[in-house]
Amino acid sequence: MFNYLLILHLLGAAIWTGGHLILALVILPKVLSSRNLDALLQFEQQFEKIGMPALAIQIITGLWMAHNILPNVSAWFAFDNDISILIGIKLILLLMTAAVAMHARFWVIPRLSADNLNGFAVNIVLVTLLSVTFVVVGTLFRTGF
Ligand code: HEM
Numbered sequence: 807m808f809n810y811l812l813i814l815h816l817l818g819a820a821i822w823t824g825g826h827l828i829l830a831l832v833i834l835p836k837v838l839s840s841r842n843l844d845a846l847l848q849f850e851q852q853f854e855k856i857g858m859p860a861l862a863i864q865i866i867t868g869l870w871m872a873h874n875i876l877p878n879v880s881a882w883f884a885f886d887n888d889i890s891i892l893i894g895i896k897l898i899l900l901l902m903t904a905a906v907a908m909h910a911r912f913w914v915i916p917r918l919s920a921d922n923l924n925g926f927a928v929n930i931v932l933v934t935l936l937s938v939t940f941v942v943v944g945t946l947f948r949t950g951f
Pocket residue numbers: 812815816818819822823861864865867868869871872875893896897900937940941942943944945947948
């Protein structure tokens with residue numbers, strides 16, 4: 807069972823982190839130099855359909871695996887051994903991702919225009935860095951610090 811959860815978790819990571827890397831490294835530089843928002847909005851619209859389910863799968867499989875490794879949920883927040891520190895860091899990364907995404911959705915995107923792209927660019931870079939950190943922290947479960 808754990809192996810199936812891990813497969814889903816890795817596929818979700820490929821979509822979530824890979825999609826954000828393409829957005830940050832390929833689409834965003836083009837949009838910033840052309841100041842043409844269309845490519846950005848088009849990518850966002852398409853990516854949302856697969857990116858949000860991928861994130862949901864990350865959360866479900868991640869919590870499930872965490873529960874398998876440490877069944878006592880209060881131990882997740884003890885920060886007293888490698889595993890509880892890593893689970894805690896993943897949950898903090900999740901809260902930070904949610905905060906940046908909400909800020910983008912309710913504050914930045916409604917005010918988005920060609921002259922006002924920098925705030926959105928910062929949001930994209932932040933979510934991308936968070937998504938890469940998720941992967942790095944994920945690998946530490948096997949190797950330890
Ligand atoms: C977008 C969000 C996330 C990404 C990109 C991500 C990515 C990864 C990656 C690449 C691994 C390494 C798997 C391996 O060792 O082969 C991993 C492991 C793990 N992740 Fe996540 N993760 C995310 C969210 C979460 C969340 C929210 C949790 C919940 C606590 C979580 C819990 C875990 C656990 C417990 C493992 C260890 C699995 C094992 O034993 O190998 N992850 N994650």
